[in-house]
Amino acid sequence: MKVDKPTFDFAEISRQIDKAEGKDKPAVDKWNPEFCGDIDMHILRDGTWMYNGTPIGRPAMVNMFATVLWKEDDKYFLKTPVEKVGIKVDDVPFHFIHVESIEDGAGPSLCFISLTGDRVIASAENPIRVVTDVVSGEPSPYLTVRFGMEGLINRSVFYELVEKANEVLIEGVPHLVIQSAGEQFVLGRVD
Known part of the structure; x- marks a missing residue:
């Protein structure tokens, strides 16, 4: 049939x-x-x-x-x-192409804007996570959007975050950390 x-x-x-x-x-x-x-x-x-x-x-x-x-x-x-x-x-459905610093109820925050017009503030509900490829060492940064879906933060936006990040020791190892909406997000190790 x-x-x-x-x-x-x-x-x-x-x-x-x-x-x-x-x-x-x-x-x-x-x-x-x-x-x-x-x-x-x-x-x-x-x-x-x-x-x-x-x-x-x-x-x-x-x-x-x-x-x-x-x-x-x-x-x-x-x-x-x-x-x-x-x-x-292929990977995740959203793609973030811009970030801006804003003030909201939770203090200084990072608002990400996607190709599809979504505006997402990095926060406890919408965390940033970075996955590093074990072979190439290339980072892939993601931001939670909604309903368990994520967006890929494009390379130029990620470099903006790296420039704004602070170096923090985590278990004795230096890492780059960015803050938004009262939360800290680790971007990667400083090698």
Whole structure:
């Protein structure tokens, strides 16, 4: 028996989201639609969103999809009130391209801005973590966004953080540490 691939009507998805939530960020954590199958959508490590092997050229469309992104275990989905479709993500779905220093209720903070327009303050709820590749020694810095999803902090933004960091001894070893919203985040060892 042949199983049809799920269809994905971009305009209809947009109407469903608007109808369910108005123009604010959708409450995808409250939606429980049935799984409809996988579609040929792919988020590359550099933050490029692909559909059927072609980059999605409309930033507004990508931004809309980012608002309905959902993660369960290690799988990613686009979720609306009536359907859930699987997509492929190379590393993490968000890509942070800018950081600015701000003052908020928790004191001096770092606000990260993603390719999809998300603004995330590094904090206890949205920590920074850095994974160092064991072979190349290259760091990959990540920031928690929402619903267990993370974003990759791009290299130039990471270098900005390194410039602002303080050297702190941790168990007798010097590390670079950055502060935001009353929290400290380790960027890596000083070698």
